[in-house]
Amino acid sequence: MIIQRAEIYPLHLPMKALFKTSRGAIGGAGMERTVVLVKLTSDTGVVGWGEGSPSRLWSSETMESVVSALQRYLLPAVIGRAVSDLAGLHQAMNAVIAPGFSIAHPIAKCAVDTAVHDLLGKARGLSLPELWGYAPTDEAVLSWTVSAGDETALDSAIAEGRERGYANFNLKLGTDPAFDLLQCERVRAAAPDGFLWGDANGGYRFHDILRLLPDLEAAGLDLLEQPLPANQLRDLAALKQRMRIPLGADEPIIAPRELMEWIRQDLITAYVAKPSRSGGLFPSRICMEIADHAPLMTVCSGLTETGIGLAANAQLACAFGIQRPCAWNGPQFLDESLLTEPLTIEGGKLRRPEGPGLGVTVDEDKVRHYTNGGELHVE
Ligand SMILES: [Mg+2]
Structure with a gap:
């Protein structure tokens, strides 16, 4: 069974709430989220869907770069190849655009990788954990993302999460140390037993986080993700020596190679799994195994995906029986x-979708509605 043809769907999806990081507002009510979907069809007529949703304020991939990388290079490199050769498909994609510091265009590759997994699972009648040989858990616990700009928004975000039954929170930090501490204290007071995970998206200056760290720890922060810019490694090593809570990296850990290097240089104690960032499920599964054996704390995150990317994230987390709350905030913001x-x-x-492949059925009318005639065909 080979991959015979592909379609690319660039979409602009409406958002329902403000989502901001230390880099600025990713989107909000009345704004749009850029999403790229790939639909692959095999020579036997089986279909698979994948998602690669770029956010230009999170990484260097844009809607336009994802679409052009897929159309001109990545999809032509995989069409005609065997669906079951996941490793070979990644080698082909990695060969056609040279790496920079890590593999190039991981978000675009994630769309292809996920679609191939979905197609392969559907062709064989197996869910992804079954395809991989894992006995999955039935559900994943979620965390509620708080990305408030002021005290009023902070209190209402916490209250909304609690009302919806969330006991665990993900905080967007790295803008204002005093406000970050207030955020931790307010969330900890509202969720005394919850998992409190802070992500600075590289927003702190070294001396600011050194000063703030003991207060964040005393306020009950459970995990600090990406406190410093992705390439500021000497300071990260120094910071880690002073930390009593786990330290995770996100933006720089693309392929298994970076995860190994961050472990070898003793820079992290937590692995943040995010298939969108890592070229999809195949490399992410390798990273999950590495993290398991290192051993690191493993937590699962995402890039505000639609239900397609969310299903992929859920299959990976449930395959590995991840118990800690997963920061998949697509349903909160899209x-x-x-x-x-x-x-x-x-x-x-979140209940893990059962059934073959990703376990979900894509509403193609909705996809076409939001693509608005902009789909591309590659054969
Ligand atoms: Mg992050």
Whole structure:
């Protein structure tokens, strides 16, 4: 069974709430999220869907770069290849555009990788954990993302999360040390037993986080992710020596090679799994195994995906039985899931979709509606 043809769907999806990081507002109510979907069809007529949703204020990939990389290079490199040769498909994609510091265009590659996994699972009648040989858990616990700009927004974000049954919170830090401490204290007071995960997206200056760290730890922060810019490694090593709570990296850990190097240089104690950032499920599964054996704390995150990317994230986390809360905030910020049956989220828990492949059915009418005639065909 080979990959015979591909379609690329660039979409602009409505957002329903403000999402900001230390780099600025990613989007908000009345704004749009850029999403790129790939649909692959095999020579036997089986279809698979994948998502690679760039956010230009999070990494250097844009909607335009994802679409052009897919159309001109990545999809032509995989069309005609065997669906079951996941390793070979990645080698082909990695060969056609040279790496920079890490593999190039990981978000674009994630769309292809996920679609191939979905296609392969559907062709064989196996869910992804079954395809990989894992006995999955049935659900994943979620964290509620708080990305407030002021005290009023902070209190209402915490209250909304609690009302929806969330016990665990993900805080966007790295802008203002005093406000960051206040955020931790407020969330800890509202969720005494919850997992409190702070992500600075590289926003702190070294001396600011050195000064702030003991207060964040005393306020009950459980995990600090990417406190410093991705390439500021000497300071990261110094910071880690002073930390009593786990330290994770996000933006610089693309391929397994970076995860190994960060472990070898003793720079992290936590692995933040994020298939969108890492070229998809195949490399992410290798990283999950590395993290498991290192051993590191493993937590799962995402890039505000639609139901398609969310299903992929859920299959990976449940395959590995991840118990800590997962920071998948697509349902919190996107106004549309793109599935015929949206995933079930109740009491801050996501039910793993059963069935072959990703376990979900894409609503193609919705996809075409938001693509607005902009789909591209590659054969
Ligand atoms: Mg992050």
